[in-house]
Amino acid sequence: MATPTVVLLPIWGAGHLMSMLDAGKRLLARSGGALSLTVLVMQPPTENDRSEVIGHIRREEASGLDIRFHHLPAVEPPTDCVGVEEFVSRFVELHADHVKAAISALTCPVAAVVLDFFGTTLLDVCRELDVPAYVYFTANAASYALMLRLPALHEEVTADFEDMEGMVYLPGLPPVRPSSLPLPVMDKKNPNYTWFVYHGRRFMEADGVIINTASVLEQSVLAAIADGRCTHGVPPPTVYPVGPVLSLSMSLPVEQPHECVRWLDAQPPASVVLLCFGSAGFSTATQAHETAHGLERSGHRFLWVLRGPPVAGTQEPSDANLRELLPEGFLERTKEKGLVWPRKAPQKEILAHAAVGGFVTHGGWNSILESLWYGVPMVPWPLYAEQHFNAFTLVAYMGPAVAIEVDRKRNNFVDASELEQAVKALMDSDSDDGRKAREKATEMKAACRKAVEEGGSSYSALGRLYEDIRKGALRTSQ
Numbered sequence: 168m169a170t171p172t173v174v175l176l177p178i179w180g181a182g183h184l185m186s187m188l189d190a191g192k193r194l195l196a197r198s199g200g201a202l203s204l205t206v207l208v209m210q211p212p213t214e215n216d217r218s219e220v221i222g223h224i225r226r227e228e229a230s231g232l233d234i235r236f237h238h239l240p241a242v243e244p245p246t247d248c249v250g251v252e253e254f255v256s257r258f259v260e261l262h263a264d265h266v267k268a269a270i271s272a273l274t275c276p277v278a279a280v281v282l283d284f285f286g287t288t289l290l291d292v293c294r295e296l297d298v299p300a301y302v303y304f305t306a307n308a309a310s311y312a313l314m315l316r317l318p319a320l321h322e323e324v325t326a327d328f329e330d331m332e333g334m335v336y337l338p339g340l341p342p343v344r345p346s347s348l349p350l351p352v353m354d355k356k357n358p359n360y361t362w363f364v365y366h367g368r369r370f371m372e373a374d375g376v377i378i379n380t381a382s383v384l385e386q387s388v389l390a391a392i393a394d395g396r397c398t399h400g401v402p403p404p405t406v407y408p409v410g411p412v413l414s415l416s417m418s419l420p421v422e423q424p425h426e427c428v429r430w431l432d433a434q435p436p437a438s439v440v441l442l443c444f445g446s447a448g449f450s451t452a453t454q455a456h457e458t459a460h461g462l463e464r465s466g467h468r469f470l471w472v473l474r475g476p477p478v479a480g481t482q483e484p485s486d487a488n489l490r491e492l493l494p495e496g497f498l499e500r501t502k503e504k505g506l507v508w509p510r511k512a513p514q515k516e517i518l519a520h521a522a523v524g525g526f527v528t529h530g531g532w533n534s535i536l537e538s539l540w541y542g543v544p545m546v547p548w549p550l551y552a553e554q555h556f557n558a559f560t561l562v563a564y565m566g567p568a569v570a571i572e573v574d575r576k577r578n579n580f581v582d583a584s585e586l587e588q589a590v591k592a593l594m595d596s597d598s599d600d601g602r603k604a605r606e607k608a609t610e611m612k613a614a615c616r617k618a619v620e621e622g623g624s625s626y627s628a629l630g631r632l633y634e635d636i637r638k639g640a641l642r643t644s645q
């Protein structure tokens with residue numbers, strides 16, 4: 168009999184596609200050749216995303232692993248969406264017939280389908296084909312718990328969360344200020360919110376949910392989910408915390424080190440604060456001026472990845488024009504202490520460098536996991552998506568971070584003195600907050616590495632996932 172295959176259906180963003188693919192590769196390795204991978208590739212909606220995805224696929228195809236990429240026919244992207252969650256969810260839904268045809272045409276048995284968490288509409292296709300369906304959740308368990316809880320919370324909180332009095336209570340977490348909730352949860356009338364509630368409800372129909380976290384990072388949240396405390400006592404699908412899943416293969420040593428790395432080579436250990444804001448973060452000139460003054464006044468060394476506003480019609484930040492964005496004379500005054508990098512930077516390589524002692528991050532979940540993997544304490548400066556909620560979990564729950572005041576009502580503005588204080592708190596050797604964050608980050612580094620080693624919690628969760636997929640495959644083949 169042909170090797171049973173696990174069908175992956177990722178969305179295109181690197182944090183989604185590469186994360187799911189890396190988790191899939193771990194499953195493949197764990198199966199010892201008993202499974203293969205089939206990746207159904209949706210043609211991404213923008214040219215930029217298309218070329219990024221093609222680049223990833225070429226690299227993977229060259230790896231020689233048992234992974235087949237099947238390109239789905241292109242669909243016409245919806246044009247009347249108000250935001251990302253609605254767009255991505257509807258775009259994925261439009262692929263239902265193509266996904267059904269592609270899975271039906273496979274000549275090998277299908278052991279399971281793994282859907283991105285924006286793709287729960289396709290659970291119907293899996294049911295129709297009678298194949299086990301798993302969801303891959305690229306964000307953290309706290310965000311998953313919130314989404315599971317959201318359908319009930321929607322009924323309980325009659326006001327908009329933004330206007331509600333008091334705190335939001337989520338099992339397993341400290342009380343949450345409504346202003347720390349993810350962007351799509353802020354406006355109940357927005358279709359993005361409706362899609363979040365929809366996915367939260369539909370997660371319950373999955374055969375299992377794979378989360379890119381480690382149990383030690385979010386112990387009480389994972390316990391609350393498993394006990395049904397987020398779902399009114401109804402047992403939710405089994406959760407498999409298999410992380411940190413990090414695409415470290417993309418950051419293997421190269422012949423010629425990157426300019427940022429060469430600059431770091433000349434800096435003392437743990438002396439540099441990195442500032443980097445994910446795939447979509449950028450600064451206006453007003454914000455860049457505040458950031459520059461804050462960094463200069465902090466007195467600390469810095470590596471600042473500064474991107475400019477996206478070119479019209481795209482979502483990709485532009486390469487920064489430093490003379491336009493920065494205060495006059497800033498680069499000259501700080502040339503002994505700082506590097507401003509105007510393009511995408513090799514974040515993982517930078518975090519791995521011994522000279523980096525702290526990270527001001529937009530708080531995307533992949534960036535947080537990368538920082539923990541290298542034991543770097545953080546200051547979360549959230550910008551979009553679920554990052555305000557990540558910032559809350561990082562500071563109030565997990566602990567390897569120092570807080571900063573971000574004005575969410577002013578486009579997440581941070582003024583110079585606030586940044587100066589936060590950088591000092593993170594980097595000063597005599598700062599109590601910094602010491603605590605550093606200790607926690609060091610502890611979590613060890614815990615993350617242990618989790619994925621043989622016998623660790625994530626290694627075992629992957630083993631359970633493999634066993635459950637194998638059993639499900641046997642059931643459907645009978």
Ligand SMILES: COc1cc(-c2[o+]c3cc(O)cc([O-])c3cc2O[C@@H]2O[C@H](CO)[C@H](O)[C@H](O)[C@H]2O)cc(OC)c1O
Pocket residue numbers: 178179180181182183186251252255305306307310349350351530531532533551552553554
């Ligand atoms: C989790 O809640 C939200 C996620 C997103 C979101 O949307 C998105 C759409 C794309 O077309 C490509 C993407 O790469 C992408 C990424 C994304 O969120 C990020 O996902 C990461 C995991 O892969 C990680 O969790 C980061 O923290 C996220 O920022 C958007 C959104 O609202 C705008 C969400 O509420």
Ligand SMILES: O=c1ccn([C@@H]2O[C@H](COP(=O)(O)OP(=O)(O)O)[C@@H](O)[C@H]2O)c(=O)[nH]1
Pocket residue numbers: 180181182443444445446447472510511512513514515530531532533534535537
């Ligand atoms: O200049 C940059 C900005 C981002 N990244 C990488 O892009 C990913 C960002 O994912 P995350 O979930 O943190 O945030 P998102 O971009 O999805 O908001 C991480 O792997 C980062 O290492 C990078 O390598 N260089």
